[in-house]
Amino acid sequence: MKTSEAGEKTRNFIEEIIERDIESGKHGGRVLTRFPPEPNGYLHIGHAKSICLNFGLAQKYGGKTNLRFDDTNPTKEDVEYVDSIKEDIKWLGFSWANEFYASDYFEQLYQWALDLINKELAFVDDQTQEEIRLNRGTVTQPGKNSPFRDRSVEENLDLFSRMRAGEFPDGSRVLRAKIDMAHPNMLMRDPILYRIIHAHHHRTGDEWCIYPMYDFAHGQSDSIERITHSICTLEFDVHRMLYDWFIEKLEIFPSHQYEFARLNLTYTVMSKRKLLQLVQENFVDGWDDPRMPTICGLRRRGYTPESIRTFAERVGVAKRDNIIDLSLLEFYLREDLNKRAERRMAVLEPIKVIITNYPEDKTEDIHAVNNPEDEAAGKRTIPFGREVYIERNDFMEEPPKKFFRLAPGREVRLRYAYLIRCNEVIKDENGEVVELHCTYDPESAGGKSSDGRRVKGVIHWVPVKHAIKAEVRLFDRLFQNEDPNDVPEGTDWKTGINPDSLKVIEGFVEPSLANAEPLQSFQFERLGYFNVDYDSKPNKLVFNRTVTLRDSWAKISTKK
RNA sequence: UGACCCAUGGUGUAAUGGUAGCACAGCAGAUUUUGGUUCUGUCAGUCAAGGUUCGAAUCCUUGUGGGUCAACCA
Numbered sequence: 001m002k003t004s005e006a007g008e009k010t011r012n013f014i015e016e017i018i019e020r021d022i023e024s025g026k027h028g029g030r031v032l033t034r035f036p037p038e039p040n041g042y043l044h045i046g047h048a049k050s051i052c053l054n055f056g057l058a059q060k061y062g063g064k065t066n067l068r069f070d071d072t073n074p075t076k077e078d079v080e081y082v083d084s085i086k087e088d089i090k091w092l093g094f095s096w097a098n099e100f101y102a103s104d105y106f107e108q109l110y111q112w113a114l115d116l117i118n119k120e121l122a123f124v125d126d127q128t129q130e131e132i133r134l135n136r137g138t139v140t141q142p143g144k145n146s147p148f149r150d151r152s153v154e155e156n157l158d159l160f161s162r163m164r165a166g167e168f169p170d171g172s173r174v175l176r177a178k179i180d181m182a183h184p185n186m187l188m189r190d191p192i193l194y195r196i197i198h199a200h201h202h203r204t205g206d207e208w209c210i211y212p213m214y215d216f217a218h219g220q221s222d223s224i225e226r227i228t229h230s231i232c233t234l235e236f237d238v239h240r241m242l243y244d245w246f247i248e249k250l251e252i253f254p255s256h257q258y259e260f261a262r263l264n265l266t267y268t269v270m271s272k273r274k275l276l277q278l279v280q281e282n283f284v285d286g287w288d289d290p291r292m293p294t295i296c297g298l299r300r301r302g303y304t305p306e307s308i309r310t311f312a313e314r315v316g317v318a319k320r321d322n323i324i325d326l327s328l329l330e331f332y333l334r335e336d337l338n339k340r341a342e343r344r345m346a347v348l349e350p351i352k353v354i355i356t357n358y359p360e361d362k363t364e365d366i367h368a369v370n371n372p373e374d375e376a377a378g379k380r381t382i383p384f385g386r387e388v389y390i391e392r393n394d395f396m397e398e399p400p401k402k403f404f405r406l407a408p409g410r411e412v413r414l415r416y417a418y419l420i421r422c423n424e425v426i427k428d429e430n431g432e433v434v435e436l437h438c439t440y441d442p443e444s445a446g447g448k449s450s451d452g453r454r455v456k457g458v459i460h461w462v463p464v465k466h467a468i469k470a471e472v473r474l475f476d477r478l479f480q481n482e483d484p485n486d487v488p489e490g491t492d493w494k495t496g497i498n499p500d501s502l503k504v505i506e507g508f509v510e511p512s513l514a515n516a517e518p519l520q521s522f523q524f525e526r527l528g529y530f531n532v533d534y535d536s537k538p539n540k541l542v543f544n545r546t547v548t549l550r551d552s553w554a555k556i557s558t559k560k
Numbered sequence: 561u562g563a564c565c566c567a568u569g570g571u572g573u574a575a576u577g578g579u580a581g582c583a584c585a586g587c588a589g590a591u592u593u594u595g596g597u598u599c600u601g602u603c604a605g606u607c608a609a610g611g612u613u614c615g616a617a618u619c620c621u622u623g624u625g626g627g628u629c630a631a632c633c634a
Contacts, residue, residue, distance in 0.1 A: 010574055010582095038634050073633060129632060138630050140562045174632055184563040186630050195632035214634050237565055238629050259565085261627095266571085272634095314583070316573045318566090321627055325571050328584050338597065373597070404595080413593060447593050458593050526594045553595040 012317035014053070014258055018061055018229060027228045031063025034227050035089070035096070036218070038070045039081035039202070041272045042287045043088045043295045045308070045329075049263040052312035054231055055094040064097035066225055071103045072217045074201035082202070084287075088295040092305045098225075102217045103203045105224055109212050110164065112220060112250050113175055113193055117156045121249055122193060123149055124159040125176045132174070135181070136189050142182035143189045149178065163196055166209045170196050175210075179245070187242050191215055219243040222255035230255050233262040234319065263315065264323040267477040268293045269484050274493065283497055284478070290533075290544050291478045291501050301475065302521050302531030302546030307336040323483055330547050337521060337529045337546070342370040342377055345415065345460040346524040346543075348472055348507040350389035352464060355420060357439045358386040363465070367446075368416045380512050384417050387464035389508050391526075394459040395436060397425060402556055404457040406436070412457040415525065419444040419455055460525045467508035470541035473533065474503040509541065516541065523549070 011019065022029045033054040037047065058065040067089065071077050089096070116122035125132065125146045137143030151159075160175055162168065175194040183189050193216040198209045219242075222230045230243075240257045247254050264270060269278075270293060278284050278292070287294050290301035298308065311332045315324055345368075366384045371377035390406070399407040406412045411421040424437035443450035447458075477498055478484075484496045513522070515538060521531040528548035536542040 012573090016576085036634090040634080070634065076633075132632075133630080136630060138562085141630095143630090171632065186563085189630085192632055197632085211632095213632075218634085234565070235628055236634090238563085241564095261566085314573085318573070320566050322572060325584065328572075331584060334596090343594080343596095372594085402595090415593065455593090456595095458595090460594075523594085523596085526596070528596095549594075549596050551595070556595080 013319070014057065014229070014231060014260065014317055015060070017258065018057065021228070022061065027226075030228055031058055031061040032066070032097075032226060032228045033058045033063065033231060034066040034068050034222065034225065036068045036070045036221075036232075037085050038073070038076070039078060039085060040073075040076040041081060041276065042084055044270060044275065045265065045293045045295070045298065046263045046270045047088075048092060048295060048308050049312045049315065050231070050233070051089055051092055051094060052309055053260070053317060055096075056313065057229070057231070063228070065094070066098045066100055066227070067096035068100040068102065068221060068225070070214070070218065070221075071101050071201070071203065072212050072214060074197060074199040074211065077202055079202050084296065088299075091295065091299060092308065100221070100225060101203055102212075102221050103201060105217070105221055106204060106208055106212070108224065109217060109220060110210075112246075112252075113160065113212075113216070114157070115250060116177065116193075117160060117175075118153060119249065120153060121178050122156070122175055123151050123178055124156050124163070125149075125174050125190075125192075126172070129171060132192075136186065137181070139186065145181050146176070146190065149190070160194075163194070163210050164208070166198070168196055170198055172196060177245075185238055185241055187215070187238050188245070191242060215239060215242050216246065219246050219255065219257070220250070220252065222257075223247060223250075223253040226253050227255045230257045232257060232259055234259045234321075235262075259319065260317045261319050261321055263312075264321070264483075265293060265329065266323055266326045266482040267479045267484070268326070269479070269493070277494070278478075281494075283494070290473070291475050299519075300534065300544065302337075302519075302529060302544055303333055304336050304340075304521075307333040310336070326477065333547055334529070334550070337523065339373050340371075341521045341523045341529055343368070343372070343525050344510055344513055344522045345382065345462055346470070346472075346507055346509040346513075346527065346530070347389040347391050347460065347462045347467075348474075348505060348524075348527065349392040350462075350508055351392045351395060351433060351436065353388050353390050353420070353436045353438055353461070355386050355388070355418075355440045356423070356437050357442075360386055362386070363463075366417050382416070382510050382512065383463050383466045385463050385465050388414065388461040389464055389467060390414075390436075390459055390461050392433075395422070395433070397433065400557070405459055406438075406457065410457075411441075411455050412459055413444075413447045413455050414440075414461045415458050416447055417445075417461070418442075418447065419449060460527075462508045462510050466511045468511055468514055468541065470507055470509045470513070470543055472505050472507045472530070472543045472545065474505065474545045476501045476503075509543070513541065514538065521546065 035054045055065045125148050135144045174192045176190045179188045181189045194210045237259045288296035288300045311329050363383050363385045365381040367379050395406040418440040420438040420440045422438050426435035428434050478501050479496045480498045481496045516532045518532045518534050529546040530543040533542040533544050
């Protein structure tokens, strides 16, 4: 929870509403929210915000949250999605009170449709889809009544039951509410309640061939479950009038809808349509590609549920459109990983160092702390020998100002091991540095100088003899521009895709990583946080770079 | 162009008629066997114009800017 400087609690507008409701005794102080995904795709970070909001609110006010699948369109939905959605919610750390489906309510919804027909508030329309569209008018012009609008209750009842019985082909008839074709809110211009779809539904099979529209299912489903606070995103604002209309006409439990602004992140897209396109057109390797903003993608990338939850809580809940800095998400990720990820050493772009005064066949154990933020994480040993790999960019033949790593004649600390000094630079015929000949100070075991001289540079290393080769996947942002949706008229949004969002390299890691398991996270010292990919095997390690460490040297050096 | 929603530093969010605060990002410094972490400092904001009021980010009006709505999608 956020607190102001004085320490008193501040609430978002939904929390204020709930507190007011509890105080006034509305619903007997009861709080019941719901998370209502349509099982037609994978969940992304935007859904995570909604999940954290719905479940978080219930937790905060002693209530519960239902998981309800909004499965009213059989042509788009599948159990595959149901399963992944459940997995993702659980992974985020939430448990639902009940698992419901809008399709559980199909019979009740049908009865309510009958009810509306009997009240002369609904009618069967024989117009074609095209005619309906044309007669709806536009945002500035009123629509025209359907010629079938005044059918008798008996005829409507007959036709609607025959729609259900399967007597008519897809698209031939719909059931519409009878409201007002001149209403300024387009949603109120005799909205469609039921359409005919002869398709197999992932739960109800072939039991139905008419399916309710979102508007005729969502509010009533809330009502059936006695949801007290139905929270959704801004674009449903205009639907609220209809939501309330059904509740009023049907005289059912008055759930209420509240809208908040959906989450947007810089350098990524969030719409299901665009995400699907990225997958189908092979810009990424699938829904769980670590570059995707999907929950499964973030999980594979190495994000922790805790960091996502903290992020969701801290971005706030309001009604204005927003686009949040990816760096805020990364901040909470690093904050979390810093506390829990064990440190390891890995060299991504190696250059060999030979310590000329170190005995050829000697190996000794170096003790390294696993996590300076957590003493309980203990220590591990790393073998040290005459040859080690260091990072290529930790050496510069002609070091610029403020560079305090290795250079000819300079001394640097090999982390946890010894101080070494570079004496000789070996190059190949192209002038490329291939090897560094150094000497070590035998008195500097553990990396401490015996005479008190200060050595500022500390670099990581991996022993050549015990190094394990590993594939390392380096990810960068998927888009080059902050707002990939903001492209000039007529330009494809995909032109903004970053062609270098994935770089696969071969590096070396220290031997203690030999048995690392998929999804385990580590900090490779001075490089970043990396986790083990699903593709990893004991003899073929694969690491994903989750996020780099903050790097103030990179800032200094690129500024020049 | 109609209806509705929204407008506070670069980004996000608080202040509920009474001192515009917090976080991220940026910048500067201290500490450091990770150029990490931690700590300190710093830059920077109420869309505009009127009105109400002792007092307005907050209420009202108008304007401006952004968003949503014209699927038998959700």
